Amino acid sequence: MxxxxxxxxxxxxxxxxxxxxxxxxxxxxxxxxxxxxxxxxxxxxxxxxxxxxxxxxxxxxxxxxxxxxxxxxxxxxxxxxxxxxxxxxxxxxxxxxxxxxxxxxxxxxxxxxxATTVDDDGAVLDAGDALAVGHRLGQDVGLTPREIDVLTLITQGLSNQEIAEQSYLSINSVKTYIRSAYRRIGVTSRSQAVVWCLQHGFAPSPGL
Structure with missing residues (x-):
């Protein structure tokens, strides 16, 4: 059958x-x-x-x-x-x-x-060169999903406090994710992080 x-x-x-x-x-x-x-x-x-x-x-x-x-x-x-x-x-x-x-x-x-075929790591398998199935923001530098979320909100202009409120995290947790994300992408400041994110496909703030 x-x-x-x-x-x-x-x-x-x-x-x-x-x-x-x-x-x-x-x-x-x-x-x-x-x-x-x-x-x-x-x-x-x-x-x-x-x-x-x-x-x-x-x-x-x-x-x-x-x-x-x-x-x-x-x-x-x-x-x-x-x-x-x-x-x-x-x-x-x-x-x-x-x-x-x-x-x-x-x-x-x-x-x-x-789309529903996964590899040993639980990631969706690539469907071919013309598609980007399985690709995620920051995958090439090892960003975690939470680090991606935080960087996305930084790129959209939110402050640490606003990120904490929107993500239901403590302010200290937000700072920890920011530090670890900065290390992964090789930057040391918020402005550098925004530039990196814009160059790597993150959505900009409506005002940018």
């Missing part, structure tokens, strides 16, 4: 993106089934959620965090090449990987089919 098709949901505020991705996936009914997100999730969670990063442009990302934390689905971010900052923000919030809207039919299928 053959395996059931992988269940995939597409989340985008743009109909052209949602319809376009769904149409590409529906060309492979033996491997992929496009489904709607149910209100309650749980047992009906899809295997993969494709999340359009443009949703972070106008929103606060609460929906993305819900998909990451409250569903069992692998969450892949779909990003326009002209807005890498949005993909960076999505990855910092815990998305499993991302790929460009410029992918072709076969690349999209490969990204979806490998």
């Amino acid at each position: 053959s395996e059931s098709p992988m269940r995939v949901a597409v989340v985008s505020p743009l109909d052209v993106v949602a319809v376009g991705l769904a149409a590409m996936l529906e060309q492979h009914p033996d491997q992929v089934a496009v489904v709607e997100l149910s209100v309650g999730f749980g047992a009906d969670d899809p295997d993969v959620i494709l999340y359009d990063a443009i949703g972070l442009h106008d929103g606060d990302g609460a929906d993305l965090e819900h998909y990451v934390k409250e569903t069992s689905a692998a969450v892949l971010v779909v990003s326009q090449d002209l807005r890498p900052d949005l993909a960076s923000r999505a990855l910092a919030r815990g998305a499993d990987g991302f790929f460009s809207l410029g992918v072709d039919d076969e690349q999209l299928l490969r990204a979806v089919l490998t």
Whole structure:
């Protein structure tokens, strides 16, 4: 008996993106089934959620965090090449990987089919050169998820106290994460850290 098709949901505020991705996936009914997100999730969670990063442009990302934390689905971010900052923000919030809207039919299928395949370290396996599945901000220098969160908020202009309040950390913990992150990226000041982050794909403050 053959395996059931992988269940995939597409989340985008743009109909052209949602319809376009769904149409590409529906060309492979033996491997992929496009489904709607149910209100309650749980047992009906899809295997993969494709999340359009443009949703972070106008929103606060609460929906993305819900998909990451409250569903069992692998969450892949779909990003326009002209807005890498949005993909960076999505990855910092815990998305499993991302790929460009410029992918072709076969690349999209490969990204979806490998989204739930993990290596021995629990990281999503790379789906190929055209995709960035499995890539995370700061991966090349060994930043931890918490260090990434802190650097993201620093880049967006938050003070240590504001970071502590938003992340539910003590001010001393924030300072510890900042020091360890600075060591990993090779900087000694906040301004240097912001420059490094902007050069490595972190989302800038709206005022920058």
